[in-house]
Amino acid sequence: MTRTPLRPLARVLEARAKGENPDAIERENIRLRHERMRDRMRVRAESRLLMMAVMFVMLFAVVGARMGVLASTEPSEPRASAGGESIVAQRADIVDRNGRLLATNLVTNALYAQPPMMIEPARAARELAKIFPDLDEEELVEDFTGKRKFLWIKRKISPEQQQMVHDIGEPGLLFGPREMRLYPNGRLAAHVLGGAGFGREGVHSAEVIGVAGVEKAFDDYLRDPANGGAPLELSLDLTVQATARRVLEGGMKIMDAKGATAILMDARTGELVSLVSLPDFDPNDRPVPLTEGDPSDSPLFNRAVQGVYELGSTFKVFTAAQALEMGVAAPGTMVDTQGPLRWGKFRIRDFHDYGSEMSLTDVIVKSSNIGTARLAQQIGGDRQRVFLERLGLTEPTPVELVEAPGIAPLLPARWSELSTMTISYGHGLSASPLHLAAAYASVVNGGCKVAPTLVRRVPEPGCAERVISEKTSRTIRGMLREVVTRGTASFAEVEGYAVGGKTGTADKPRPRGGYYEDRVIATFAGLFPAHDPDYVLIVTLDEPTVSALGEAQRTAGWTAVPVASELIRRVAPLLDMRPEIEPGPAFGVKLTGN
Amino acid sequence: MRGLIYVLSTLAVIALAYWAYHENYQTQQALREVKSLQRQIGDARERLAVLRAEWAYLNRPERLRDLSELNFPDLQLMPLAPEHFGSVAEVAYPAPEPRFGILDPVDVAARLIEGVAE
Numbered sequence: 025m026t027r028t029p030l031r032p033l034a035r036v037l038e039a040r041a042k043g044e045n046p047d048a049i050e051r052e053n054i055r056l057r058h059e060r061m062r063d064r065m066r067v068r069a070e071s072r073l074l075m076m077a078v079m080f081v082m083l084f085a086v087v088g089a090r091m092g093v094l095a096s097t098e099p100s101e102p103r104a105s106a107g108g109e110s111i112v113a114q115r116a117d118i119v120d121r122n123g124r125l126l127a128t129n130l131v132t133n134a135l136y137a138q139p140p141m142m143i144e145p146a147r148a149a150r151e152l153a154k155i156f157p158d159l160d161e162e163e164l165v166e167d168f169t170g171k172r173k174f175l176w177i178k179r180k181i182s183p184e185q186q187q188m189v190h191d192i193g194e195p196g197l198l199f200g201p202r203e204m205r206l207y208p209n210g211r212l213a214a215h216v217l218g219g220a221g222f223g224r225e226g227v228h229s230a231e232v233i234g235v236a237g238v239e240k241a242f243d244d245y246l247r248d249p250a251n252g253g254a255p256l257e258l259s260l261d262l263t264v265q266a267t268a269r270r271v272l273e274g275g276m277k278i279m280d281a282k283g284a285t286a287i288l289m290d291a292r293t294g295e296l297v298s299l300v301s302l303p304d305f306d307p308n309d310r311p312v313p314l315t316e317g318d319p320s321d322s323p324l325f326n327r328a329v330q331g332v333y334e335l336g337s338t339f340k341v342f343t344a345a346q347a348l349e350m351g352v353a354a355p356g357t358m359v360d361t362q363g364p365l366r367w368g369k370f371r372i373r374d375f376h377d378y379g380s381e382m383s384l385t386d387v388i389v390k391s392s393n394i395g396t397a398r399l400a401q402q403i404g405g406d407r408q409r410v411f412l413e414r415l416g417l418t419e420p421t422p423v424e425l426v427e428a429p430g431i432a433p434l435l436p437a438r439w440s441e442l443s444t445m446t447i448s449y450g451h452g453l454s455a456s457p458l459h460l461a462a463a464y465a466s467v468v469n470g471g472c473k474v475a476p477t478l479v480r481r482v483p484e485p486g487c488a489e490r491v492i493s494e495k496t497s498r499t500i501r502g503m504l505r506e507v508v509t510r511g512t513a514s515f516a517e518v519e520g521y522a523v524g525g526k527t528g529t530a531d532k533p534r535p536r537g538g539y540y541e542d543r544v545i546a547t548f549a550g551l552f553p554a555h556d557p558d559y560v561l562i563v564t565l566d567e568p569t570v571s572a573l574g575e576a577q578r579t580a581g582w583t584a585v586p587v588a589s590e591l592i593r594r595v596a597p598l599l600d601m602r603p604e605i606e607p608g609p610a611f612g613v614k615l616t617g618n
Numbered sequence: 619m620r621g622l623i624y625v626l627s628t629l630a631v632i633a634l635a636y637w638a639y640h641e642n643y644q645t646q647q648a649l650r651e652v653k654s655l656q657r658q659i660g661d662a663r664e665r666l667a668v669l670r671a672e673w674a675y676l677n678r679p680e681r682l683r684d685l686s687e688l689n690f691p692d693l694q695l696m697p698l699a700p701e702h703f704g705s706v707a708e709v710a711y712p713a714p715e716p717r718f719g720i721l722d723p724v725d726v727a728a729r730l731i732e733g734v735a736e
Contacts, residue, residue: 125674131664208674266679267697520700594697603700 030054114203115232116246117255118217118239120262121297121480127217127239127307129232130206133186133199135178136227139168142196151192152177155185168196179222180204200227205239207307213265215301215326216258216478218426219310235310236324238478240426257480259295264288267594268298272563275587276302279546279568283320285327286591287461287562291551293483294465294474296423297559297599299458301327327564330427332434332454335564336528336580337512338464338549339450340396341500344388345467346411347399348496355385355499359395367442372397375579388503389511391527393449400448405439408447414473414491415463417455423476431456450528457562460549465560468504468524468551471497505554515585516550518593520603525550525561525588527580532567543567546580548588552596555607559599563588 030053036046118127142148145168153161156178167175180202181189189197205220218237222230233247234240242256268286276284288298305311305323314322320331347353358381365372374392387395400408412418420432434454436443446452458476465474471494472487492500504524508516512527528547531539546565551557568583569576577583596603686695696702 124677125670128671128674129667130671131668206671206675208671209678210680212679263679266683270683518700593700597698597700597702602703 028053028057030057114229114247115205115220116251116253118246119255119257120260120265121257121295122261123255123257124262125208126213126258126260126262127205127207127220129203132180132182132202132204134176134202134225134230135181135186135189136174136176136198136200137168138174138196138198139170139172140196142168142194144194145169145196148192148194148197151194152189152197155188176225198227200229202230203232205232209262209266210306210308211304212262212269213260213299214304214307215324215328216260216296216299216425217307219307221310234426236427237307237326237425241424258478259290259297259480260299260478261297261598264595264598265298265300267598268591269300269302269304271591271594272300272302272587275563275590276565276568279565279570279583279587281565281568281583283327283331283566284587285331285457285562285564286588287328287457287560288591288595289461289465289474289476289560289562291465291469291474291557291560292472293481294462294476295481296461296476296478298595299328299478301325301329301331326425326427327566328457328562329421329423329425330431330456331564331566332431332456333545333547333564334451334454334530334533335457335460335547335549336450336530336545337391337393338460338526338528338547339447339453340388340391341467341504341526341549342412342415342417342463343396343399343403343408343448344384344503345492345496345500346403346408347384348499349492350403350407352402353384353399355383355503357384358382359384359387359392360398361387361392361395363394365394365397365445367445370442372445385503385506388526389506391507391512396448397445400444401441403444403448405441405444408444409439412447412453414489415466416473416475417453417459417463421456421458421462421476423458424478428458433459450530457547457564460547461560461562464549464551464562466491468497468501468557468560470494501551501554501557504551508550508554512579512581513548513550513585515581516548516589516592518552518589518596520605521592521596521601522553522555522604522606523550523589523592524552524554524557525585527585529579529581542569542578544578546578546584548580548584550588550592552592553601553604553606558601559596561588561592563591 030050031046032049032053035049039046039049115129117125117129120126137148139145146165149161149164149168152164153159159177164177177197178185181199186199189199202222207214207217207219216237218239219235220232220239221235223233224231234243238256238258239246245251246256268288272284272286275281283302285301286298287296287300289296303323311323313319313324319325320327325331344353348355353359360381361374361378362380363372363374363377372393374394376390378386378390378392378395382390382392382395384395384399386392387399403411409418417433418435420429422428433456436447436452443452462474462476465476466472470487471490471492473489473491501524504526505522506524507513507526508523513525516523516525526549528545528549530545530547531541532543532545533539544567546568548561548563550561550563552559552561563584565580565584565587569578570583571577572582686693689695
């Protein structure tokens with residue numbers, strides 16, 4: 025770079041000759057130089073700014089273009105990272121506590137027709153009617169030759185049927201893949217599983233949605249892709265369920281009952297190991313609900329959960345437990361049982377006359393209505409109500425069935441003293457057998473409240489909510505054992521399993537008020553082994569009759585109890601329980617009065 | 619010097635471009651393989667689900683019970699009952715080896731008599 029001198033000699037000399045100040049030349053030159061420098065700097069700065077602007081524009085253009093691309097393209101899974109978890113059925117399986125399948129999916133096809141594409145509609149209709157006998161040929165011809173552009177013919181078809189339809193060779197008959205819910209065990213656990221049907225349907229797929237039972241209650245869980253297809257593990261035991269159903273079905277036939285239910289519950293956790301309600305149905309082919317008449321006549325009716333009955337004398341245990349807990353009575357306290365007990369125009373009678381008084385233990389063992397009613401009078405209605413509330417007998421059960429939340433026990437409109445007395449022996453308050461199972465489990469397991477559940481859960485140590493004390497629970501267990509050894513449930517004795525329990529026979533109420541003379545609900549609420557209960561069993565028979573001792577017997581002791589005893593005999597070994605010798609006579613109730 | 623740098627950087631660009639294309643094609647090939655494998659996995663899972671369903675169907679308690687009843691003469695299977703539990707003490711162990719060759723009292727007596735005779 026050539027530098028121009030600030031004081032060019034020629035000009036300085038010339039200025040001196042003219043007598044001017046040569047410094048002005050220097051200042052002038054400095055000014056010019058600064059101006060040039062400024063201009064250069066400005067150009068440089070401008071070009072830098074321009075560069076920056078171009079860079080920013082390009083960057084934003086890239087970002088914008090990327091956003092546009094992302095917004096306009098179809099989303100796709102990152103393929104390289106998928107390990108196969110994305111390939112799962114759209115609805116998770118349901119398994120029992122040992123992992124045996126209760127419900128799964130099967131890929132089948134749906135058959136549909138597009139009449140405009142058909143070549144020989146009449147022949148297609150004829151052949152289809154041959155393959156599917158339930159289809160009507162004339163209707164099909166009408167559909168195929170009419171104005172319709174599309175129609176479903178069959179929702180689910182088997183591979184054999186699909187092959188046969190293929191063999192017709194009609195291009196207008198098409199298949200859409202379908203995932204179908206399959207219950208391999210058929211009727212077993214039908215009421216628990218409920219069933220599934222199709223929701224929204226398209227040609228390429230259809231939604232499978234639960235329509236009842238666990239399938240509906242856990243619909244969101246089963247369809248949640250976040251679970252990665254992990255099966256829903258129920259607390260049911262398939263083998264126990266099959267045995268219980270078999271025994272109960274046999275018992276129902278022998279006892280000539282209209283319906284029956286058996287509930288086997290883990291006394292500590294409230295897990296339902298088996299829940300049978302008869303008559304039942306095949307969830308693969310769910311019958312249509314009744315539109316008129318008594319819903320309980322439908323096989324869809326789950327007697328264990330939906331059936332609210334007056335459960336009779338089984339409730340006496342709660343009265344006794346409360347009396348013991350409150351200190352109103354001890355096991356040996358003599359209770360007035362002189363009958364009949366009059367209350368206004370109402371009379372409370374016993375099945376037999378038990379004399380003027382008997383101990384509290386005997387009131388339970390012999391099942392005296394008068395005795396329990398007298399105790400209830402001492403307890404009082406409010407306290408009774410609070411106690412039954414704590415046992416969960418006044419509100420719907422929290423079991424995971426979609427039917428359960430709507431089934432609340434029927435309570436008296438006004439909890440009068442008479443209601444208190446009748447409720448003490450199980451009349452005037454209707455509850456479902458499942459309510460009874462949960463309440464029994466709470467009373468006999470040491471006094472911890474139990475919530476019935478159908479999902480396998482890990483037992484929690486300790487006691488979340490105490491209903492009665494450990495000591496009262498032990499006394500009640502002793503009483504229930506005595507009911508079996510020397511009381512109304514003597515047929516329940518199964519050697520080696522120390523069964524305890526309480527019978528209950530309640531007359532069925534007429535729809536128009538009053539009670540039937542010859543129709544009863546016979547219930548046995550039991551536990552085994554009585555000294556350390558693992559399981560609670562409820563067996564309820566609807567309108568049983570059996571002829572014994574030359575007459576028709578309807579009481580639970582003759583009907584529900586033998587069924588329950590056979591059930592325990594068959595089921596207990598399956599639950600890994602060895603028959604064992606009961607602890608000695610030191611166990612049980614000390615008959616000391618005070 | 620400058621020329622050498624130009625040549626080298628051009629060569630580097632060519633080499634890198636070749637490498638990038640190569641990687642790209644390899645990735646695409648791998649993705650195709652993954653896709654086909656996933657389709658195979660999907661098919662296998664579907665088959666597995668069918669087999670599991672079939673297994674559960676064939677092993678349903680009702681059928682097994684009917685089968686065991688049909689084949690009772692051969693299998694003699696009974697429903698499990700409390701009586702069927704045994705204890706370890708009931709298992710027959712082989713009898714202990716006799717310590718002496720003589721077991722029954724007659725022999726013992728004979729030996730004793732022999733002993734006395736001697």
